[in-house]
Amino acid sequence: MEPAPKRIGRIIGLLRERYPQPRTALEFQNPLQILVATILAAQCTDERVNRITPGLFRKYPTAAAFARADRTELEQEIRSAGFFRNKAKNIIGAARRIVEEFGGAVPDSMAALVTLPGVARKTANIVLSAGYGKAEGIAVDTHARRLSRRLGLSRHEDPEKIERDLLAVVPKDDWLDFNFLLVEHGRALCQARKPKCPECFLRRICPSAEALILGGKLK
DNA sequence: ATCCCGAGGG
DNA sequence: CCCTCTGGAT
Numbered sequence: 001m002e003p004a005p006k007r008i009g010r011i012i013g014l015l016r017e018r019y020p021q022p023r024t025a026l027e028f029q030n031p032l033q034i035l036v037a038t039i040l041a042a043q044c045t046d047e048r049v050n051r052i053t054p055g056l057f058r059k060y061p062t063a064a065a066f067a068r069a070d071r072t073e074l075e076q077e078i079r080s081a082g083f084f085r086n087k088a089k090n091i092i093g094a095a096r097r098i099v100e101e102f103g104g105a106v107p108d109s110m111a112a113l114v115t116l117p118g119v120a121r122k123t124a125n126i127v128l129s130a131g132y133g134k135a136e137g138i139a140v141d142t143h144a145r146r147l148s149r150r151l152g153l154s155r156h157e158d159p160e161k162i163e164r165d166l167l168a169v170v171p172k173d174d175w176l177d178f179n180f181l182l183v184e185h186g187r188a189l190c191q192a193r194k195p196k197c198p199e200c201f202l203r204r205i206c207p208s209a210e211a212l213i214l215g216g217k218l219k
Numbered sequence: 220a221t222c223c224c225g226a227g228g229g
Numbered sequence: 230c231c232c233t234c235t236g237g238a239t
Binding site (some may be wrong): 023025026038039042043044045048049070082083086090118119120122128139140141144173179180183186187191192193213 | 232233234235236237238
Binding site (some may be wrong): 043044045048079081082083084085086087089193194 | 229
């Protein structure tokens, strides 16, 4: 295998070729909406979140509206996303802090975002990139973790350690899109259960597919 | 390490 | 049945 710094350029080039418009599948129109949608997306498909959010954003158009929400009512509205008690509590708690400490506007820095309840680096990175077009880091979710490990970009399990490994090899100009590129590829081919290595355009530079090639199952 | 938690796929 | 879905707090 080539050293990571060399391979990463090829990987990103091939991913960009295949996924020319990398972006989140979550539907949103402003930073507050991508924040709420990302909180809801924990351990839940984007598709399911997108079924909930249109009605939610109509009913709660601002942080102040979420801050005033009846918790039990909100729990029922987001129930199908799972973890609904924690998520409702965090959405209301984050909205209240946004109103009280940030003048009603979702903060646009990592340091401020991670002070919101229910928001850690993954969610903050998504809000920064999708909501503000900024990148202070790279979001490491279940897809980014799985693909980073399969591609040999990190051996760690802990998302924060994986992010450090990624930040060390991914050129800064690619930080903004890198998570979305991995997620799109994770959904299209590199699924958790049955990755489609035989038809994957990365198979020749992927250690995981390489194992199949050497085993004679692939070429 | 454990808990939160519903829904769909295999 | 078990695994997975863009995690975070205790």
